[in-house]
Amino acid sequence: MGKIIAVANQKGGVAKTTTCINLGASFVATKRRVLVVDLDPQGNATVGSGVSKESFELSSYHVLLGKAPASSAIIRAEASNYDILPTNGDLTAAEVELMSMMVAREQRLRQALEPIRDNYDFILIDCPPSLNMLTLNAMVAADSVMIPMQCEYYALEGLSALLNTIEEIRGSVNPRLEIEGLLRTMYDPRNNLATDVSGQLILHFGDKVYRTVIPRNVRLAEAPSHGMPALNYDRTSRGAVAYLALAGEILRRSGSQPQQAAV
Numbered sequence: 001m002g003k004i005i006a007v008a009n010q011k012g013g014v015a016k017t018t019t020c021i022n023l024g025a026s027f028v029a030t031k032r033r034v035l036v037v038d039l040d041p042q043g044n045a046t047v048g049s050g051v052s053k054e055s056f057e058l059s060s061y062h063v064l065l066g067k068a069p070a071s072s073a074i075i076r077a078e079a080s081n082y083d084i085l086p087t088n089g090d091l092t093a094a095e096v097e098l099m100s101m102m103v104a105r106e107q108r109l110r111q112a113l114e115p116i117r118d119n120y121d122f123i124l125i126d127c128p129p130s131l132n133m134l135t136l137n138a139m140v141a142a143d144s145v146m147i148p149m150q151c152e153y154y155a156l157e158g159l160s161a162l163l164n165t166i167e168e169i170r171g172s173v174n175p176r177l178e179i180e181g182l183l184r185t186m187y188d189p190r191n192n193l194a195t196d197v198s199g200q201l202i203l204h205f206g207d208k209v210y211r212t213v214i215p216r217n218v219r220l221a222e223a224p225s226h227g228m229p230a231l232n233y234d235r236t237s238r239g240a241v242a243y244l245a246l247a248g249e250i251l252r253r254s255g256s257q258p259q260q261a262a263v
Helices: 016-029 044-048 060-064 091-099 105-119 133-141 153-172 192-208 218-226 238-253
Strands: 003-007 034-038 075-077 082-085 122-126 144-149 178-187 209-215
Touching: 003 016, 003 133, 016 034, 016 044, 016 082, 016 122, 016 144, 016 178, 016 218, 016 238, 034 044, 034 105, 044 218, 060 091, 060 105, 091 105, 091 133, 105 122, 105 133, 133 153, 144 153, 153 178, 153 192, 178 192, 178 238, 192 209, 209 238, 218 238
Parallel strands: 003 122, 003 144, 034 082, 034 122, 144 178, 178 209
Antiparallel strands: 075 082
16 A cells, blocks of 8 residues: 655745655655655646646646546656646635535545555655645645755744644544654755754654755756756756655665665
8 A cells, every 4th residue: 555645844945845756756766656646736746747737637626626536637747757646726726615515625635545545655745835725635645744844943933833733633534644754955054053953853853853854956946947856857966866865764764675776
C-alpha cells in the first residue's frame, strides 16, 4: 500500500511545492512509483512538473467534488517521470463547494485516493499555504505530514498552529496521522538566526527533524521555469543532491532499503 504524505505549512514561500516536485523525482530515481497531487489552486506543482494548465480536462477539482475518479484525472508528467493529479484555477471554487456539503466534506480526497493508492509507493500532496478545507482534506487523506520550513522567527510561531491542527485531526477523523518530519529549507549556515532556530527545532523535536538540510540553491529556483525537477535540470546541483539525500533518509527511516539512484 502506498504511503500518502501531505506536504503542508500555512506559511507561504517555504518550499512546499519545490519539495513535492524534487522529492517525487528523487523517489523515482530510487525506482519508486510516485504520484504528486496538486491541491494548491495556484497550480505551481502542475506547471513545475512540466504540465501546462491548458493541457488537461480533468483535475483535482473534479476529483474532490466527485465529478470524476482519480484514475481518469491522473496524467503522466513526462519531464518529471512521475504521475500527477494536476490542477488549475478551477480548484478555487472547490473549497466553496466543499463548505456547502453537510456530510464527509473533509474526507473527499481520502475516498478518491483509496482506489488507486496501491498503484504507488508514495503519494505526495502539495497543500495550499493556508489551513483551509483543501489542506484539511489532504491531512485526512494522508498517513503523515511533512513540514518544510525556513529557519526564521515567524516560522516557529506558525508551526504551533499547524501542530495543533494535526493534533485535532488525529483526535477526530484521522487517528493514524503522524508527523513525517520537519524539513529545513533554503538553509544558509552563515545566518546566525537560521543556526539558532535550527538548534531549537532539534532541541524540541529531536529525530522528527530531518538530518538532511535543503540549502539555498539557484538551480532549485530555476528548474520550475523549465518545467522539471532540479534532478532533471542539473543533477549535480546542491539542491538536487540534497533532495536525493532526503529521499534516502525517508526510505531508511521507513525500513526500506534505498536502491541505487538513476543518475
